[in-house]
Amino acid sequence: MRIELQKRPIASRLFSAFSPFLALLLTLVAGAIMFLILGKPPISSLYTYFVEPLTDTWSREQILVKATPLVLIAVGLAVAFRSGNWNIGAEGQYLIGGMFGAMLPVLFNDWQSPLLLPLMMLMGMVGGALYAFIPGILKARFGTNEILTSLMLVYVAQQFVDWLVRGPWRNPQGMGFPGTKSFNSSAVLPELWATSDAHYGTIIAIVVAVIVWFMLARTTKGFEVAVLGQSPRAGRFAGFDAKKMTLFAFLLSGALAGLAGIAEVSGSVEKLDDKLSLGYGFTAIIVAFLGRLNPLGIVAAALVLALSAIGGEAAQITLQVSDRAARVFQGLLLFFVLACDTLIHYRIRIVRPRRHISQGVA
């Protein structure tokens, strides 16, 4: 038995709309099997992961908190991936963005001004963009592989921020714990409603998603992204500059990852510490693909991934399942998303081995 692909004459509309849902369904089935192997009741385990977090206010707020950086990073990555620029180092750009943005409240701890928050957000974007500029310019100038350089810079950023919060930026009154002084209230993104954990970063993320969606779908720049991504040669004939696009893609995705970093620092943690790198930059890659590289789809995909992460934390307590199970889910999900996308362009046929070749029937 063999699997054969048959190219469809035109891309299937049905599967381009439904492949993410099919992928989710397959992930749930695989998850149920995984829980069976672990000796847990599969249905109620899945319920813990994907339904229970929706039932109480605290969890719903946590989903928004976790989805916010995912949306911001994944929207930027969508532009980069669509244009054929593989920025894999968003995690590093997120960290450096958080660090740049934190510079103002850390160095001028008493400064209170309505200008402070906008400046911090801007600094976060600058930090992320500068850090992403390194793999971008190396690719545009020397043709260096951007996947490897952007990824290596993640490790460097982790070490650098670790050094800052344990060394020069450490709070002298922090009992020796790594981390800066807590920010004053004018450096903290306000909460969405009283006594909630959800903050205005969520609003920023949605606005950014809509703006980038508009750019991709309705402007010449968006057209340029698509053409250069699908056929660099055709792009050259159209007069588009692939090198400038590389720089644009890295600066934009870096800036948005940086914004995600400072929004997390200012809205959620309220100081810079050694636990900022939670892997959002990598999860956002899954979010970008699950959202079919479409900013609006990404908003939905980020909510799904955030839901599974919160569900994973709950499962650790109620089911005694390792919280790593959530990451296994995420990895499986990306696999299924990629596999289901094949259905858009190909029909899949299962063929039995041909036995009659010698008779000339084949």
Place this chain on the structure above:
Amino acid sequence: MGVDVWISILISICAASTPLLLAALGELVSERAGVLNLGVEGMMIVGAVAGFATAQVTGNPYMGAVIAVFAGAAFSWLFAFLTLTLVTNQVATGLALTILGLGLSGMVGESFVGQPGIRMEAIHIPVLSDLPLVGQLVFGQDLIFYISIALVFGVSWFLFKSRAGLTLRAVGDSHVSAHALGINVIKVRYLAVLFGGACAGLAGAHLSLVYVPQWVEGMTAGRGWIALALVVFASWRPVRVLVGAYLFGAVTIAQFHVQAQGVNIPAQFLTSLPYLATILVLVLIARNRRLTMINTPSALGQSFVPDK
């Protein structure tokens, strides 16, 4: 420093370089067949946890290494099935493999955290291993080290001197022509990817059974990615992979020694060195366009759907 110190430094460089060398050799074969597998980090860590777990259960580190090889190959089959049978994007699928491998190993390995590992002891050949100076360095290392060195020459011979190697390179340079010649492109690529997975699995086993020997979550720490960079650095040549892996091993060990001397540089900066060195090397290599152009497999990263 005395000669003994230098010998022990050289031996530690071998230990640091072996996992890089193995993983990079496997990836080299896969890329020579035209398949870019970014899942090296994931396959390596799956090998590391499989090897460690097997050694803990059976008490036999060699058994652990064998299982690690199979685990790495089995895990790479997932990648092969998606990219070769379902023609998914190789870059995205490789990333998925790495993410899944890190998650899966974290889950499987959770119960092994903090357990003292079982080290695969260095082999001891009477007389030879006891020779002064070179004895331990040349004749007294662990088995995986010897396998890695043998593989350099094995892979080199296979690729450039054997007929099967020629076929593999043809598939990587032009899958359309290879297919027209009656070569089963997909089968060759499957085998190349599985070989890459097996090598990465063994590389992981070296980490968890020889180099560290313990299970630490995420213990590959980017070595899979450095291995990918080494393949580019080596312009797809096995002997140059050997040179590159040992250069990186030397940088890693040098950094430990600088830290141990208590030099006034923050540890975090020294830890960043191998990663920065990788970037520097990639830039230097990319500037030499002729070298890269000649050796890059032309069909690298491209999907192939055979016509009927």
